[in-house]
Each structure stands twice: as C-alpha cells, then as structure tokens.
Amino acid sequence: MPEGPTHSTVPTPGTAVPGRVVAGSEPWQPGAAAPEIASSAGGYVFFKPAEAAFVEAAVARLIxxxxxxxxxxxxxxxxxxxxQLNGDFGNATRWYMQGPWGEPTKTQGYQTRLTPAQFYRAAIQAIDAVSTRMHGQAFAALNGDRQDDFLRVLESGAIALDGVDGQAFFGLLLQNTIEGFFCDPVHGGNKDMIGWKLIGFPGARYEQRFFLKAFNQPFPLPPVGIAGRREWSR
Amino acid sequence: MRKGAVLAAAVLFLTVALVGRAVGQPKTIRALPPPNVSGARFSPQQVAAGRYLVILGDCMPCHTVTGGAAFAGGRPIPTPFGPLVSANITPDRETGLGGWSSDDFYRALHEGKSRKVGNLYPAFPYIHYTKVSRADVDAIYAYLQTIPAVTSDPKRDQLPFPYRIRQLMAVWNWLFFEPGAYDPDPNRSAEWNRGAYLVQGLGHCGDCHTPRNVLGGAERRKRFRGGAFPGWFAPDLTDNRSVGLGSWSDAELLEFFRTGRNVRTAATGEMGEVVAYSTSQMTDGDLRAIITYLRSLPASPEATVSLPGREAMAAGEAIYRDQCSACHRMDGSGVRRLFPPLAGNANLQQANPRTVARLVLVGAQTMPTDPRPTAFTMPAYAWKLSDRQIADVLTYARNSWGNRAAAVSAEDVAKLRRQLKPRAAIAPVPRGSMLHPAPGTLAKPGTDSRDNGTAHAGRAAAPEADRNPRNTTGPPGNMDLPKHKPHRHEAQGPG
Structure with a gap:
C-alpha cells in the first residue's frame, strides 16, 4: 500500500499562491516513542571524592x-x-568546541575551551589550591561563613584561579545547582520534587483547563514528573 | 474414542492457520486499479459490478503489500506458527489468476480450494465467501481478470512442518466449514436480507467479531459477540448497550462506516483498514442494509462483574489524571470526533481488554478517509508505564463515569507486551553527530569569531547600564511593568 502523506495543489481564490491540501498520515509505528533517558541510580560516577566534597559543600551554601x-x-x-557532567552536557557533545578563540563578550555565553566536565575538574582543583593556601584547608573543610565569603569573592571575579575563569565557574555552578533543584526528577535532581513543591509547580501535566479560571486558589493536584509520581504505584 | 482425541489434536495444530490477521496497516488509501474492458470477454457492466464487489469484500488490503502493485499479493499474515502470505490475484498467467477459469475462481471462494495449491487456509475467509452468489463471484472474477497483470510470485508456504501440509485442512473443513450460498429469509425484509448477505458473506465481519472455540471454529451460538485474535479483540456487534452497538444510533453507525469516526470512537488498526478500503466506499443503501441487519442481532447477555479493588482504582485514577486527561478529559468525555470519549465507550468495556491494553501499550493511529483526511495518533505508553500501572489505569477507566467491566490483570498486559515487543523506534542522537562545523568549513586560524561577515560583525554588546530599564526614559506605560530581575546571580534559589 502507498505510504506517507499525499499533497495536492489546488488554486485558492483571490490569491496567486496556491493552497495545499495535505491528506494521509505522518509516518507512525506502533510502540514508537522517544523515551527520556533516566538518570542512573547509585553513587558518583564522574566526581572523585575530593570533587564530590567540594560540590556538596558549595551547593549546600547556594541553596x-x-x-x-x-x-x-x-x-x-x-x-x-x-x-550531567558524565553525559552529553559534560562532554559538550552538541556544542561547537573549536576555534577561533576571540575575546568573548558577556552576551556570548559559555566561552571556554574546556568541556564543562574539564572545566569543573580544573576549577575545583584550583579552588582547593587557593583555599589551602589561604586557610590551610580545602573548601569543603571550611566553616559555613568562610565558605560563603569564598564564594562571594569567587562570584565577584576578584580571585585569580590557576588556568580557569573563577567568575565563569561560579556562574556555571550556580546555574547547574538551580537546574538540579528544579529539574524533572528523571534527570537525577529535584528528589521527591521538593523544588516543585516549594514553588507550587505542577510538573509535567497536560490538562490545565479546569483550573484556568480558579484564581487565587491553590492548585489541587500534586506535582508529577515525566516518570510519574509515587501514587501511580500501589 | 482415541481416534477422536487424535483427530482433535491434529485439528488443534491446524488452528494456527485461522487466527492470522493482517497487521501493519497501510498508511494511506489507494484507489483500486482501473480495469481494461477493451476485450469483449466481459461486459463493462459486469466488470464495474465486480469492482464494487471487491470493495464490499475488502480484498485489496490483504492482497497488496505496502508500496507494492495492487492485488499482487505477498502481504504476510502472521500467525503464532509462521507467516501466511497472500496470493497474487492479478491476471498474470504464471504467477496470478491468468490461467484460472471462472469455475476455478468460484471453487476457491465457495469451497476454499485453489487450482494451484489445493486446500486454502481459512485466513482466506472462504468460510464466509461461500455465501456469495455465483453471479457476484463471476463479476469479481471479471474485474480481477481485467486489471493490470503483475508478475509476482511471493513465497507463500512459509509455515513450518506440519502446518504446511494443506491437505490437513480437509479435516478442519469437515468439522467447521459449511459450504453453501446465502439463503434469503422470506420472513425478513429485502433490506435485512441484503444486510445479512453482506455481513455474513463478502463483509466477512464474523471472521473477527465472532468468538472461536479452541479448535478455531466459529462459535455459532455466540455469533458477533466479539472475538479475540493476536494483539486485538474485535468488539461485540450485538444490541448489548454497554459492550455492543445497542446505545449507538443508526446515524452514528452510518457516520462511522462512512468516515471511520463518530462521537463515540475512531477506527484504527484492522477496522481502520475495513473502513478505509471497504465501508467508506460502499453505497448508502448497502450501509443502511448492514445497519438493519446488525440491529437485529439479539443483545449478548450482561456480564456479571465484581467490584475492582480500591488500590487499583486509586493508582489508576492518579495515572489517568496525569497522563490521559489532556485528551480524554478528567470526566472521560473526550473531544467530539477527535478523541473518543471513555465514558460509555463499548470498546473499553469488552470482556476481553486486549484492544484497549494494546492501545495504551503501543498507541494507535486513526485511519484517514476522504471525509476525515487527518489522522490522529494515540501515543505509546509501554516505555513509561509498567504492566501493573497499565492494568490499573485500564481498571479505573473501565469502572468510572458509569462504566462497568472486569478489572484488568498485570499478567494480561505483560503477555501482550511480550507479544507486541514495543520498542523505542526513534534512535537517540549518536554521540558526536552534532559537532559543528564540518571540517571543510572551519575558519582560518586566528580569525575573530565576531567577524561573521554581516553589518553587525564585531559590534560589542551595549554597556550594562544602558540596558537597565530603570535608566531608560521610555513611555510612562513602561513604569507599570512588574520589576524584573535581570541578574541570574540575584536568583539565589528559593529559601
């Protein structure tokens, strides 16, 4: 049997441009889907212990x-x-990562020659080196106030890190922390949807019509992720 | 009675040949090939009548492969024991029906016997076509002898031993096949008799809609009460109000036959083919005759159903609200003629939930027809819902908004999943495939990346202060805008 949509050109009154009638159907196969690839379970796969200690300490100060x-x-x-660092994002799989290497403007986004994975690794090593020089301890071992001070200086750009842009790294870390707090749980963060529950975000819902005119009333349904929610299972 | 047991065992083997159904529906409808009536062998009137009878018999879908020549055969009809492949019925002398006489052709339809291969398997619905009159069969023959001949010799006998022994079908025929043309009922109207002739004969509706016994024979006492076959359950056609057509109006039935869609349902899969190639091209008179006959089928008995478990209903409701309600609505009312309502949906409440479980597992696409040319697709959920979750959401939908049907078991869904083998057909983007640019388009070393050759090349971004709305002297209306927070660093996260 023939496959694919058929097109026929018919004149549309009053215009020089012919209209187009599309009939038939788009390609479709039973069971076809583009499943979201769920984050794997278990412990760290990318971070080495010292790196994990830094990230845990830093994100705990940010949120x-x-x-x-x-x-x-x-x-x-x-x-x-x-x-994310272990996957396509960390390896800049879908980014243009070659020269030329001009001086970037602020509006040009991510502009290092390192992949995000390399960037994290180099920055954390440099940060711990500075922290050890200043305080005799790695960042993770500092008390909360000192960690906050360190992060503020890092954000201001006033601290020189060996070989990496500290201000850019702070920006990336903050962005990734926010993403991890509000992402769909299928990606490994936003555990138990605590980010969504905090702000009342309903998640991956498709039917909102009943609630469009319910002004100033709490949304009655719990948040739901791509992979569902607890109540889906007995 | 040992002889009987052996016979039964042999026949049991043969039931394979019966349960096969064409799968893999064609994507769009193609017109029947025009006949060449220049030769004086058949009258144009007879050939034209034959063409319409071929539509009534829905011959084209099974005897044509996707993209292949019309009626050249080769479409595999899978059975659990191997594929049955349809025959070339174009007038090609070597590979088609070119050498067949009208008597040969009548014998195939009336007795299930092929001039070429002997006994046919009942996947070719001769148990129904036997009711077709000799005049109608001759007209079909006339049409099929005047369409373009195509040389095509699909390898048809692909069944493994012993099922490939066609002679064994003689035993099955002796048990379950009643040859004989349709015998009109003088106590019924001409319209009813026309409908019965079409439904029982060329329409071969009972092939799917009548249940079969363990040996694959039709259960005559349960005629048109719905039948199971691999991957589908064809619904009840009797006057039953919950699972049959009892609550459908004649107008709704007529709209369904003409367009494949009405306010209650949308044709997909096998029935989609039937609508597209057959009922949508029938005359209104024949459709009304079919409706008149279907209306006379006595309602099947109401099933007694125990209440579903509370846990299944709770989980099913959660899934339904989150996943199904966008199209089928929170109250199961659907969207008229687009997304079928689930409240009062007969297909949903069949005793055998196979079709609805299939729809949730692998999705479905409606069959486009001329009046309804746009196909709609139900997405597949096999990748995200477990067997238990699919069973629970079906149990919920089968027992909400006035519906009442038996709970669905996770085992039934698991079995169907194994059979359908749903897979994610859209391959993930391979790593590295999105790298840009191609090596040949790389810029020369040392080129400034802002030198992009346009009028704006190399222009630096405006200083931060100039872009801050608080420093601009725009129209007063701007002052009413809520203050925005342009700096991501200010958004330290909640709490």
Whole structure:
C-alpha cells in the first residue's frame, strides 16, 4: 500500500499562491516513542571524592536547607551535576568546541575551551589550591561563613584561579545547582520534587483547563514528573 | 474414542492457520486499479459490478503489500506458527489468476480450494465467501481478470512442518466449514436480507467479531459477540448497550462506516483498514442494509462483574489524571470526533481488554478517509508505564463515569507486551553527530569569531547600564511593568 502523506495543489481564490491540501498520515509505528533517558541510580560516577566534597559543600551554601524545607543536598543536586557532567552536557557533545578563540563578550555565553566536565575538574582543583593556601584547608573543610565569603569573592571575579575563569565557574555552578533543584526528577535532581513543591509547580501535566479560571486558589493536584509520581504505584 | 482425541489434536495444530490477521496497516488509501474492458470477454457492466464487489469484500488490503502493485499479493499474515502470505490475484498467467477459469475462481471462494495449491487456509475467509452468489463471484472474477497483470510470485508456504501440509485442512473443513450460498429469509425484509448477505458473506465481519472455540471454529451460538485474535479483540456487534452497538444510533453507525469516526470512537488498526478500503466506499443503501441487519442481532447477555479493588482504582485514577486527561478529559468525555470519549465507550468495556491494553501499550493511529483526511495518533505508553500501572489505569477507566467491566490483570498486559515487543523506534542522537562545523568549513586560524561577515560583525554588546530599564526614559506605560530581575546571580534559589 502507498505510504506517507499525499499533497495536492489546488488554486485558492483571490490569491496567486496556491493552497495545499495535505491528506494521509505522518509516518507512525506502533510502540514508537522517544523515551527520556533516566538518570542512573547509585553513587558518583564522574566526581572523585575530593570533587564530590567540594560540590556538596558549595551547593549546600547556594541553596541551603531552611525553615521552608530541604535545600540542594536534600534535592540530590550533587548527584544531578555528576550525571550531567558524565553525559552529553559534560562532554559538550552538541556544542561547537573549536576555534577561533576571540575575546568573548558577556552576551556570548559559555566561552571556554574546556568541556564543562574539564572545566569543573580544573576549577575545583584550583579552588582547593587557593583555599589551602589561604586557610590551610580545602573548601569543603571550611566553616559555613568562610565558605560563603569564598564564594562571594569567587562570584565577584576578584580571585585569580590557576588556568580557569573563577567568575565563569561560579556562574556555571550556580546555574547547574538551580537546574538540579528544579529539574524533572528523571534527570537525577529535584528528589521527591521538593523544588516543585516549594514553588507550587505542577510538573509535567497536560490538562490545565479546569483550573484556568480558579484564581487565587491553590492548585489541587500534586506535582508529577515525566516518570510519574509515587501514587501511580500501589 | 482415541481416534477422536487424535483427530482433535491434529485439528488443534491446524488452528494456527485461522487466527492470522493482517497487521501493519497501510498508511494511506489507494484507489483500486482501473480495469481494461477493451476485450469483449466481459461486459463493462459486469466488470464495474465486480469492482464494487471487491470493495464490499475488502480484498485489496490483504492482497497488496505496502508500496507494492495492487492485488499482487505477498502481504504476510502472521500467525503464532509462521507467516501466511497472500496470493497474487492479478491476471498474470504464471504467477496470478491468468490461467484460472471462472469455475476455478468460484471453487476457491465457495469451497476454499485453489487450482494451484489445493486446500486454502481459512485466513482466506472462504468460510464466509461461500455465501456469495455465483453471479457476484463471476463479476469479481471479471474485474480481477481485467486489471493490470503483475508478475509476482511471493513465497507463500512459509509455515513450518506440519502446518504446511494443506491437505490437513480437509479435516478442519469437515468439522467447521459449511459450504453453501446465502439463503434469503422470506420472513425478513429485502433490506435485512441484503444486510445479512453482506455481513455474513463478502463483509466477512464474523471472521473477527465472532468468538472461536479452541479448535478455531466459529462459535455459532455466540455469533458477533466479539472475538479475540493476536494483539486485538474485535468488539461485540450485538444490541448489548454497554459492550455492543445497542446505545449507538443508526446515524452514528452510518457516520462511522462512512468516515471511520463518530462521537463515540475512531477506527484504527484492522477496522481502520475495513473502513478505509471497504465501508467508506460502499453505497448508502448497502450501509443502511448492514445497519438493519446488525440491529437485529439479539443483545449478548450482561456480564456479571465484581467490584475492582480500591488500590487499583486509586493508582489508576492518579495515572489517568496525569497522563490521559489532556485528551480524554478528567470526566472521560473526550473531544467530539477527535478523541473518543471513555465514558460509555463499548470498546473499553469488552470482556476481553486486549484492544484497549494494546492501545495504551503501543498507541494507535486513526485511519484517514476522504471525509476525515487527518489522522490522529494515540501515543505509546509501554516505555513509561509498567504492566501493573497499565492494568490499573485500564481498571479505573473501565469502572468510572458509569462504566462497568472486569478489572484488568498485570499478567494480561505483560503477555501482550511480550507479544507486541514495543520498542523505542526513534534512535537517540549518536554521540558526536552534532559537532559543528564540518571540517571543510572551519575558519582560518586566528580569525575573530565576531567577524561573521554581516553589518553587525564585531559590534560589542551595549554597556550594562544602558540596558537597565530603570535608566531608560521610555513611555510612562513602561513604569507599570512588574520589576524584573535581570541578574541570574540575584536568583539565589528559593529559601
């Protein structure tokens, strides 16, 4: 039998441009889907122990647990970053990563020659080297106030790291921390949807029509991820 | 009675040949090939009548492969024991019906016997075609003898031993096959008799919609109460109001036959083919006759169903709300003529949930017809829902909004999943394939990346202060805008 849509050109009154009638159907196969690849379970696969210690300490300062609930640690943000660095994002699989290497403007986004994975590795090593020189301890071993001070200086760009842009790294770490706190849980972060519950985000829902005019009322349904929610199973 | 047991065992083997159904529906509908009536062998009227009878018999889909020549055969009809392959029925002398007389052709339809290979398997529905009148069979013969001859010799006998022994079908025929043309019922109207002739004969509706016994013979007392075959369950056609056509109006039935869609359902899969190639091209008179006959089928008995478990209903409701309600709506009302309503849906409430379990596992696409040319697709959920979850959401939908049907078991879904083998057909992007640019387009070393050859090449971004709306002197209306936070660093995350 013939396959694919058929097109026929018919004149449309009043215009010089012919209209097009599309009939038939798009290619379709039973069972076809583009499944979201779920983050693997288990411990760290990318971070070495010292790197994991830095990331755990740093994200806990960026989104700390407080009276409103858990923070980046409770949301499994370090595990999320670990999985992303181990995958396409970390390896810049879909980015143009070759020269020329001009001086970037602020609006040009990510502009290092390193992949994000290499960038994390180099930056964490450089940060711990500076921290050890200044305080005699790696970043993770500092107390909370000193960690906050260190991160502020890093963000301001006033600290020189060996071979990497510290300010750019802070920006990337902050961005990834926020992503890990609010991502779909299928990617490894936002554990138990604590980020979504905090802000009342309903998640991957498709039917909102009943609630469009329910102004100033709480959304009645719990958040749901791509892979579902607990109530889907008995 | 040992002889009987041996016979039964032999026949049991042969049931394979019966349960096969064509799968892999064609994507778009193709018109029947025009006949060449220049020779004086058949009258144009007879050939034209034959062409319409071929539509009534829905011959084209099974005897044509996707992209292949019309009626040249070769479409595999899978059975659990191997594929049955349809025959070339074009008038090619060597590989088709070119050498067949009209008597040969009548014998195939009336007795299930091929001039070439002997006994046919009942996947070719001769048990129904036997009811077709000799005049109609001759007209079909006339049409098939005047279409373009195509040399095509598909390898048809692909069944393993012993099923490939066609002579064994004689035993099956002796048990389950009643040859004989349709005998009109003088107590019924002409319209009813026309409908019965079409439904029982060329339409071969009972091939799917009548249940079969363990030996593959039709259960005559349960005629049109719905039948199971691999991967599908053809629904009840009787007057039953919950699982049959009892609650459908004549107008709804007519719209379904003409367009494949109405306010209750949409034709997909096997029935989609039937609508596209057969019912949508029938005359209104024949469709009304079919409806008149179907209306006379006595309602099947109501099934007694125990209440579903509370746990299954709770899990099913959660899944339904999150996954199904966008199209089928929270209250199961659907969207008219696009997404079938689930409240009162007969297909959903069949005793055998195979079809609806299939729809959730691998999805479905509606068959486009001329009046409804756009196909709609139900997505597959096999990749994200477990067997238990699919069973629970079906149990919920089968027992909500007034529906009542037996709970679905996870084992049934698991069995169907193994059979359908759903797989993610869209391959992930291979690593590295998105790297840009191609080596030949690389810029010369030392080229400034901002030198892009346009009028804006190399222009530096405006200083931060100039872009801050608080420093601009725009129209007063701008002041009403909520203050935005342009700096990502300010968004330190909640809490």
């Amino acid at each position: 700390p647990a407080d009276e409103l609930g858990g923070g980046a640690i409770e949301a499994d943000v370090p595990l999320f970053i670990d999985r």
